[in-house]
Amino acid sequence: MARRTPAVQAELTAPDRFRPGFDPARDKLPEPRRGGTLTLQIEALPSSLNFLLDNTSVSRRILREVHGSLLVRDLFTGEHVPELAESLVVEDTLFTRDGRRLYGELVEQGESWRVVPRSAPGHALAKAVDVPKSDVARIDRGTVFTFRLRDDVRWHDGKPLRVEDFLLTWRLSKIPEVECDSKRFMYDHLVLAEAPDSRHLRFFYDRQYFGAMAVFEGLGPLPSHVYDLRDPANPQYKSDATDAELARFVNEHPANRAWIGVGPYRITEFGNEGLEMVRTGDWWNERDSGWFERVRWRYIKDDSLAFRALAAGELDFTSRLVADDYFAAAADPQFQARAYTGFFYTPRASYIGWNLKRPELSDVRVRTALALACDWDAYIKGYYRGLAERVTAEWYDGGRDYDRSIPPLPFDLKRAKALLAEAGWYDRDGDGLVDKDGEPLAIELLSQSGNRSGEVFVQSYQQTLAQVGVRLDVAALEWPVLMERVHQRDFDGVFKVWIFPLESDPYQRWHSSQIGVGTANESSFSAPEVDRLCEAYVAEVDPERRGELSRELHRRLYAEQAYLYGVKVPHKFAIDARIRNVRLSAIDPGYRVRDWYRAE
Template sequence: MKMYPLIVFIWLFLQMFCVPGASVFCAENGGAPVDGDWLINHLGAEPATLNPITSTDAYASNINDYIYESLLKRDEKSLELVPVLADSWDIAEDHLTYTFHLKKNIRWQDGQPFTARDVLFSFERIRDPKVDAAHLRNYYQDIEKLEVLDDYTVRYHYRIPYFRALEFCGGIPIVPAHLFKDDEDFNQHPIGRNPLGTGPYKLLRWDTGKEIVLVRNPDYWGERPHLDRIVFKIITDSTVALQVLKQGGLDVLGLRPIQWVKQTQGKRFEQNYRKIKYYLPSYSYIGWNLRKPLFADRKVRQAMTLLVNRETILKRILFGLGTVVTGTFYVNSPEYDQNIKPYPYDPAAAVELLKSAGWQDHDGDGILDRDGIPFSFEFLISAGSKFGEQLATILQENLKQVGIKMEIRKLEWAVFIQKIQQHDFDACTMAWSLGWVSDPFQLWHSSQAAQGSNFVGFQNEEADRIIETARMEFDAQKRYKLYHRFHEILHEEQPYTFLFTTEALVAVARRFENVNVYPMGLAPREWWVPPGAQKYREQ
């Protein structure tokens, strides 16, 4: 995605008054950056794997960003693609070949050299249908081959143009080929518990259920970060996490709205922590499993959205710290159609829609039914989500008033996501963290309904055509027009009840310097702690 006017305004304003690079907080202690100290992060759930090719959740991504690198990345400040493991790249005029020239003398954290063979091996694993990488595979499906020209040069050959090809060719997750044997099950390889990359930090230990500890890589090829360790404490209850933060056991914590507004006030908290808020491209939603007979009819899905009082939920649970959204694109982006307005909370209209779909209380038991089957379903939520619990409770009561029975089922994250991936659910609530350039293929194309991220099973021929056409459209304005029509289709079909884009609310210990908010959010790899404020020492 692009930078948008409000974000650009804040960014430029902060540049005028603080350190270069849009720093929200000017240095408190001053002086030159020094090495030392640890950063203690919060992890709301334990990742199933740290294999960067098979992992799908944000928890793993947060950790892997410190361990693994790719050929290029998106710069936090400019949002431009910049080189990392690649020195440079060449793009053919027809957008069908992409050649990357790799840096030399890069080594994996076990000392083995990084070469083009690692890129090829990783590409082949992503393309292998036996590997659990359907969420990535769709972005590489139009590549005819990846050619290794020599140890430090690779060339991608596309069969058709793709407007995000450079980002995905250059941003491919890369694992060390030398660690894998031909007859091994890639999905179960020990690298999932023992990650090994080329990045500035490496795994020190993983204490299941407690913490994952990274230590600075002394042989890192690039600019070394200042912090000795990055520690991720696994605390699934956000209330407990806030208590640990206040006791000094955490340095960074994403706050719930009620915590931001009511539970982090007072002079003592302000002395110890900075409170930062900013928007990132993301949204929350309720997903209706279209494979289930209950939700196969779009009239029913429209009715369900009419029964969700989003404005009240936003005010009561989120204290107004967000925006109701109507589609899959970031609300502040040109891809998002601002002319599409949210469905209102309207139980009477919902009842009429349900009636037209055949749902009435025929037997007088207070529950809607059709063909003798009651309107009853299970709503899955993750055990660590306070918002999910509150949303489910409000929704359950609203549905009960019109004759719909909803059971709430709370599951630990690993079990929850497994149920979603296996399509073993009626309805659920989750959130997506979006890319900076939009391509809805992964979430919405019908080909992604079986094994990809189209968990709800949405299938629509016109939507497929739009998604496929937009992928080959390099004119942004024409692509936006296509996406606006796609937005209309989602609004009509309601495979999700789209909820909110909310602000990221973060508390950061004040001893850290150079805490900047960029268009892409925080960049902890830049942080450092003055000698007199350092809290932890290497053992």
């Protein structure tokens, strides 16, 4: 079963679209050949490659090549297609008034519903049954997923892929001590998982959910023989291991970095300078097993340094060109002789997340004043040279969920001062800082060190905030340190870039039930009406109605200013001109390494 996302279609680009002198409609690509090494920049080192524990964009980017999932989303069609599964059957659930739960294909027949079993083996129904409508409490669509696994996939240590490997992922997500709070919400409504036999998996949702299919993109397997203490195949087998013992074993396991995956490439090195992977040669899909024999992910946190490395022939690809380097490259004949540049958009935007547990930031008037004192337009013009746009939500602005009628707040220092004064913040002692109850309004902002765009922004923001009497103290931190402070809610504000899917689930970030250490509700935001909208959104399977709910949620959240929404910018890339078959997409990360090859 495949599901297409129409919003992707307009974003499709032809191979080598930006390559000078090449017309995709007219010219033919050279024949691909295997071999060689590809070197790419990564801007941060992941703490782990265990997808349950590290949900960062860098980790996801690497795992696309060294691991697999039950389903993947095709970057260029938007379809969900089986990867480690060879087939999928989706069924509905009918709940009766006397508490029964029947699943299958639901066929309406006058005064009754017929429930027809479609998945096998081990279906609860031996044959179709009819249920009078008067006995039906509710119907949930798309709530039971039955997968048949491939039988030709092996882990990188040679062991066969098993149904137990997927059940382990699901079980671990239910153990509170497993450090997967940023991802746990994905599996919250998967209330039951079973293996009817050695080739089949069946998962049950407790309710209908618009993103049910997408959950299985993130439900990859973990090698049970490595991670599960209760698996007799594990060298450290302990049949009576507690959940807490299992969690600690998983959280601290060396394989989180010495990754054992199921994918066309396997990790051979994971160090302070980056990661390296080599092609396995035994991936089940030979046509999709990669062309380069070796891929190196080189850690370079300074984007200008990465550009210079590419210009010197030490790097093949970076998608993080700063504006000055992007425009300089276009005017440099020597650079153009060996590489070229281009740009593409994926759903991502910068923002500042405020910690609403801080008393001074709990007042919406203060948060709105902080937004009014930010000169985004000057930042776009000065740093990005116009190649950026304001946003008012973390939704994909090319889709139905985004309300494009909402105007961004202007830069207005006079109004910002008035709102601060209304909230009780004004300069009582003449030192240039507004104060209240004897304390100045001083905010610490976390930012990733080495991120040039972040550095330029926070310097500008410091200056404009000073004009309304607010002191901004900047803490430039390495990414793992920054994220740990955010997870522990040890911050006032944090400047980040949010990478989000084409259809984003607002429940994880905005519902009050998600407040806590390590969750995606980093701002600790809570509002009853927003809770109601989030609950309605995730249960709505009609896209048009879901769009209406999202746009209403968008309006309410922008008024609350728990996030200071920033700008969306294109990925400005540079690539060695010998790399061919470079296709770009609106789906993160926007490209697919295993499609590329080198043609001399």
